[in-house]
Amino acid sequence: MKVLQCLIADDEPIARQIIENYTKEIPYLEVVKTCKNAFEVMSYLQSNTVDILFLDINMPKLSGISLLKTMQQKPHVIITTAYPEYAVEGFTLSVTDYLLKPFSLERFLQAVGKVMQTTSIQQDTVVIEQEKKITSVYVKSDKKIIKLDLDEINYIEAYGNYIKIYTEEMILTPITLSDFLEKLSSDFIRTHKSFVVNFNKLKMIDGNQIILQNNSKLPISKSYRKIVLDRIDKV
Numbered sequence: 001m002k003v004l005q006c007l008i009a010d011d012e013p014i015a016r017q018i019i020e021n022y023t024k025e026i027p028y029l030e031v032v033k034t035c036k037n038a039f040e041v042m043s044y045l046q047s048n049t050v051d052i053l054f055l056d057i058n059m060p061k062l063s064g065i066s067l068l069k070t071m072q073q074k075p076h077v078i079i080t081t082a083y084p085e086y087a088v089e090g091f092t093l094s095v096t097d098y099l100l101k102p103f104s105l106e107r108f109l110q111a112v113g114k115v116m117q118t119t120s121i122q123q124d125t126v127v128i129e130q131e132k133k134i135t136s137v138y139v140k141s142d143k144k145i146i147k148l149d150l151d152e153i154n155y156i157e158a159y160g161n162y163i164k165i166y167t168e169e170m171i172l173t174p175i176t177l178s179d180f181l182e183k184l185s186s187d188f189i190r191t192h193k194s195f196v197v198n199f200n201k202l203k204m205i206d207g208n209q210i211i212l213q214n215n216s217k218l219p220i221s222k223s224y225r226k227i228v229l230d231r232i233d234k235v
Helices: 013-024 038-047 064-070 084-092 105-131 177-181 222-233
Strands: 004-009 029-035 052-055 076-081 097-100 136-141 144-149 155-159 162-166 170-173 188-192 195-198 202-206 209-212 217-219
Touching: 004 013, 004 038, 004 105, 013 029, 013 105, 029 038, 038 064, 052 064, 064 076, 064 084, 076 084, 076 105, 084 097, 097 105, 136 170, 155 177, 177 195, 188 217, 188 222, 195 209, 195 217, 202 222
Parallel strands: 004 029, 004 052, 052 076, 076 097
Antiparallel strands: 136 144, 155 162, 155 195, 162 170, 188 195, 202 209, 209 217
């Protein structure tokens, strides 16, 4: 499952923290940036992309609505606000959902679910075509560019802005785990915030550990356990 990168924009620290805490309950969400005002959002999006923008309306200097009007291309936008009167205008600007503070985790999940529905519809055809083709990837290591067959990879470990790819040997390459996961086939699943495993290499699950065919033992976190078990049920 694709991990959706999220940006939170709210001038209230408590509001930012609540949203960030909610995202931690959802394995396929990752907060990459929090912003205190619209200008920080604009600055970040000039050189970065995100999948979801959680956007407050009442922010200093430039409101969330005004920010949306300046954006020609925007991610999925979920408005989070205490002001119901902007709902109509928000939806005319093609926001995905409009959450009124204080909102529950259940309501938050509903809003994120709308994004997932849209994302799945957009990606289904592409994924079906690509799954037949993705058998290898190219990775940078030192001054080399190495072609790796996906079948060679046992698992991948996050290492800051790098990852460690474990085949018969370990390869260190400068890319984040989330970004590298997007290059892989659906045979690779996240089992922990810091680990992705080749599902075909799975030998057993023992408590809170995954054991691979080469007897490597990796953690499986509570938040990702259901995803792994659901995948096993489909085999």
